[in-house]
Amino acid sequence: xxxxxxxxxxxxxxxxxxxxxxxxxxxxxxxxxxxxxxxxxxxxxxxxxxxxxxxxxxxxxxxxxxxxxxxxxxxxxxxxxxxxxxxxxxxxxxxxxxxxxxxxxxxxxxxxxxxxxxxxxxxxxxxxxxxxxxxxxxxxxxxxxxxxxxxxxxxxxxxxxxxxxxxxxxxxxxxxxxxxxxxxxxxxxxxxxxxxxxxxxxxxxxxxxxxxxxxxxxxxxxxxxxxxxxxxxxxxxxxxxxxxxxxxxxxxxxxxxxxxxxxxxxxxxxxxxxxxxxxxxxxxxxxxxxxxxxxxxxxxxxxxxxx
Amino acid sequence: xxxxxxxxxxxxxxxxxxxxxxxxxxxxxxxxxxxxxxxxxxxxxxxxxxxxxxxxxxxxxxxxxxxxxxxxxxxxxxxxxxxxxxxxxxxxxxxxxxxxxxxxxxxxxxxxxxxxxxxxxxxxxxxxxxxxxxxxxxxxxxxxxxxxxxxxxxxxxxxxxxxxxxxxxxxxxxxxxxxxxxxxxxxxxxxxxxxxxxxxxxxxxxxxxxxxxxxxxxxxxxxxxxxxxxxxxxxxxxxxxxxxxxxxx
Numbered sequence: 179x180x181x182x183x184x185x186x187x188x189x190x191x192x193x194x195x196x197x198x199x200x201x202x203x204x205x206x207x208x209x210x211x212x213x214x215x216x217x218x219x220x221x222x223x224x225x226x227x228x229x230x231x232x233x234x235x236x237x238x239x240x241x242x243x244x245x246x247x248x249x250x251x252x253x254x255x256x257x258x259x260x261x262x263x264x265x266x267x268x269x270x271x272x273x274x275x276x277x278x279x280x281x282x283x284x285x286x287x288x289x290x291x292x293x294x295x296x297x298x299x300x301x302x303x304x305x306x307x308x309x310x311x312x313x314x315x316x317x318x319x320x321x322x323x324x325x326x327x328x329x330x331x332x333x334x335x336x337x338x339x340x341x342x343x344x345x346x347x348x349x350x351x352x353x354x355x356x357x358x359x360x361x362x363x364x365x366x367x368x369x370x371x372x373x374x375x376x377x378x379x380x381x382x383x384x385x386x387x388x389x390x391x392x393x394x395x396x397x398x399x400x401x402x403x404x405x406x407x408x409x410x411x412x413x414x415x416x417x418x419x420x421x422x423x424x425x426x427x428x429x430x431x432x433x434x435x436x437x438x439x440x441x442x443x444x445x446x447x448x449x450x451x452x453x454x455x456x457x458x459x460x461x462x463x464x465x466x467x468x469x470x471x472x473x474x475x476x477x478x479x480x481x482x483x484x485x
Numbered sequence: 486x487x488x489x490x491x492x493x494x495x496x497x498x499x500x501x502x503x504x505x506x507x508x509x510x511x512x513x514x515x516x517x518x519x520x521x522x523x524x525x526x527x528x529x530x531x532x533x534x535x536x537x538x539x540x541x542x543x544x545x546x547x548x549x550x551x552x553x554x555x556x557x558x559x560x561x562x563x564x565x566x567x568x569x570x571x572x573x574x575x576x577x578x579x580x581x582x583x584x585x586x587x588x589x590x591x592x593x594x595x596x597x598x599x600x601x602x603x604x605x606x607x608x609x610x611x612x613x614x615x616x617x618x619x620x621x622x623x624x625x626x627x628x629x630x631x632x633x634x635x636x637x638x639x640x641x642x643x644x645x646x647x648x649x650x651x652x653x654x655x656x657x658x659x660x661x662x663x664x665x666x667x668x669x670x671x672x673x674x675x676x677x678x679x680x681x682x683x684x685x686x687x688x689x690x691x692x693x694x695x696x697x698x699x700x701x702x703x704x705x706x707x708x709x710x711x712x713x714x715x716x717x718x719x720x721x722x723x724x725x726x727x728x729x730x731x732x733x734x
Binding site: 329 | 514515516517591594595599678679680681686689690691692693694695
């Protein structure tokens with residue numbers, strides 16, 4: 179979820195300086211508790227001998243730096259930011275990929291009758307997108323931003339979208355569009371994966387150092403998270419209630435709808451939950467290299483472990 | 486001139502050297518704090534983009550600051566006209582000091598649209614309060630003896646304001662402006678995060694790309710802008726106060 183992952187270094191340094199309760203394992207999220215983290219909240223950590231403290235995040239939570247700096251043992255990051263981090267010497271490694279399919283997309287008003295991302299970028303209007311994101315530059319490279327007015331992404335806020343029929347905005351395809359529908363908008367969504375850019379997203383990661391020093395704990399963490407996701411996919415209700423208490427800004431029925439809508443992006447037939455392949459990482463690394471996001475390419479095998 | 490600059494340069498050199506060494510020797514990870522040399526490199530590599538952004542931010546910050554100055558002083562003069570008016574309106578001026586600009590910034594976009602107007606509004610909102618507060622306090626603390634003298638000669642309210650109260654308040658007004666100038670730069674950059682241009686936008690993009698060096702390069706330029714505004718006010722202060730006020734003699 180890299181649109182939300184503003185990398186703010188000072189914050190990471192500051193957090194690194196803060197203490198923590200002994201014995202606790204910290205898991206830093208890069209957004210507020212919502213269904214994309216359902217399995218993390220449902221996970222039976224104690225049954226695996228872990229005492230996990232989940233740290234909810236927000237716009238700008240620099241989880242990748244927090245993990246690198248050791249201010250959280252585990253963090254939720256996206257695959258592309260992990261590759262960029264590794265290329266800069268922040269050695270973070272992916273352990274479990276929740277979203278096998280990139281959940282990022284661009285939402286538009288259906289009344290515009292657009293047929294594709296290319297069509298959108300030709301047709302003018304306003305596009306709210308985080309320009310620093312690799313896929314934003316991929317879109318710019320493929321189709322050009324000359325015809326649209328590009329403005330910063332308002333995060334999860336959709337008020338500008340609702341107010342302007344020619345406003346398009348980056349989104350989680352299973353999240354903001356549902357909220358917009360609830361507010362009466364007729365929404366159409368173009369997944370970013372249409373462009374061929376399909377990084378793993380909502381990825382559980384830790385640092386190389388932590389993995390080396392605590393291989394058993396890392397293994398236990400992954401096992402707990404996998405069980406948590408299995409449980410959440412089967413019955414999201416109890417976990418949704420808990421998360422809803424922590425994040426009342428999202429309506430209970432939206433929690434249920436999102437949990438349902440995200441299933442096909444998470445569970446792919448023939449792929450064990452959370453597991454990753456070297457080919458996908460290699461492809462991502464090649465794409466980031468071509469976009470100029472990384473100077474030197476990290477080895478794909480170093481980027482992830484299927485524990 | 487050079488001799489006067491030396492004390493200010495010592496901390497700069499010491500801190501820069503310490504940061505450089507800390508990163509070089511691996512005490513601090515470069516993705517948490519960039520080495521000053523890599524910040525300099527980013528500054529040179531992206532100079533076109535960065536200086537273009539600096540110009541945009543400077544314009545917005547300056548416009549916001551000038552609006553704060555003009556409107557802030559006007560509000561303070563209005564408030565100073567009577568105790569009753571002060572009691573009625575001053576508490577609302579405090580609103581400007583406490584408004585969490587991050588929280589209302591998305592609304593600014595809806596009210597003013599994307600681009601410069603939102604940025605100027607943000608710079609204005611965060612920088613007006615110190616102008617109001619300092620100007621008001623300056624106007625209200627005119628020496629009673631001088632006020633009596635003006636009354637004795639039958640000076641009008643306007644004359645008293647223009648020839649006595651306002652000049653007497655200048656040192657305090659300028660203090661308010663010094664504070665406001667830094668806030669205007671901060672307000673402009675926060676506005677740019679949301680409104681999308683200038684240094685704020687560069688910082689936003691660079692931190693998404695984990696380019697800590699570029700973030701710092703942009704922050705450095707923002708502080709140069711703040712320093713320039715500060716210097717400008719000091720110049721005004723010197724020109725207007727040097728003949729009569731202890732602070733500039």
